[in-house]
Amino acid sequence: MPLPASRRAFCAHHYRDDPDLVERGGSRTWITRGVNLVIAVTEAQPGAVLARQGQPDEYMALLPAGTEVDLTAGGQNISCAAESLAIMPPGPSGVHLPKGGRITRIFTSRATDLATLAVNAGDYTSQPDSDVAPLCDWPAPPDGFRIRxxxxxRYLAIDGPxxxxxxxxxxxxxxxxxxxxxxxxxxxxxxxxxxxxxxxxxxxxxxxxxxxxxxxxxxxxxxxxxxxxxxxxxxxxxxxxxxxxxxxxxxxxxxxxxxxxxxxxxxxxxxxxxxxxxxxxxxxxxxxxxxxxxxxxxxxxxxxxx
Structure with missing residues (x-):
């Protein structure tokens, strides 16, 4: 039997709560964090660019089907409109939504600018949670960091379990x-x-x-x-x-x-x-x-x- 938990569960209800960040142009972002990660859900206005400068490590973006997205980083420019998962490299990058739409980005807690804006940021202002293993990086990809x-x-089995x-x-x-x-x-x-x-x-x-x-x-x-x-x-x-x-x-x-x-x-x-x-x-x-x-x-x- 496990020992008692030191922290209670938390749920952020984006559909009913005010956004944690309203960006220039009117895009709205709801931000929630854990010990090692930060999740940003954005309702982007047409033409919005969600940019990262000095991003310290990789992050992910969940791209919904039918939403046009242009991804830029490290000299790459990739466009897609399928339901996709994008992995973005460290350093400067951008996610451009020419027609707007909802997008989810997933960061580690090293994205401190976003972590401090999280709706539950106050739960993590004290010393780190000793129940959670510290964040650690696994080996870099052999072909280097890039947009993936x-x-x-492609991974959906129509008649699967x-x-x-x-x-x-x-x-x-x-x-x-x-x-x-x-x-x-x-x-x-x-x-x-x-x-x-x-x-x-x-x-x-x-x-x-x-x-x-x-x-x-x-x-x-x-x-x-x-x-x-x-x-x-x-x-x-x-x-x-x-x-x-x-x-x-x-x-x-x-x-x-x-x-x-x-x-x-x-x-x-x-x-x-x-x-x-x-x-x-x-x-x-x-x-x-x-x-x-x-x-x-x-x-x-x-x-x-x-």
């Missing part, structure tokens, strides 16, 4: 962009699990969800906390601390879309051959089970994909 764009539709993981990583981040769900999860087949030393960050892109959370008890009954069942629509971001027991259930009608995000990358996912879909682009560290977070082999036997 992955067409998510309900839960289809689509896992990608870079040197500092990992995402699991689940295939869209068109039916609801069986409430008799949920998968409560816990992580020893990393946060579970879940980005709701479409539909409604309930994040079920149970905080482990210790010997001090004055610190016991009640279960939580956090209901949210989309877009929203849930930050679930270790070692809280958790599972997510999609509810309501229509299509639902969810993305799980981790920083640094999960060793247990990375060590499963073929599970990380862009594994050939990024080498593993030497002895990853000894040098990164204890994602593999140190979780509850309930551990599953959701």
């Amino acid at each position: 764009v992955y067409d998510l539709a 309900r839960i289809q993981p689509r896992v990608f990583r870079c040197t500092n981040l990992m995402v699991n962009v689940f295939a869209p769900w068109h039916d609801r999860r069986d409430p008799a087949s949920l998968s409560p699990h816990w992580h020893e030393d990393f946060e579970q960050v879940s980005l709701g892109l479409q539909g409604h969800f309930i994040h079920h959370i149970r905080y482990p008890w210790g010997s001090d009954s004055t610190r016991w906390q009640a279960d939580e069942h956090i209901a949210c629509a989309s877009p929203s971001v849930a930050i679930i601390p270790p070692p809280a027991i958790h599972t997510t259930q999609d509810v309501g009608e229509g299509t639902t879309r969810l993305v799980d995000i981790f920083a640094p990358p999960r060793a247990d996912f990375a060590l499963r051959p073929g599970f990380v879909l862009n594994e050939t682009d990024y080498p593993l560290p030497d002895g990853p089970e000894a040098t990164v977070n204890k994602s593999g082999g140190t979780m509850s036997p309930w551990q599953t994909s959701r």
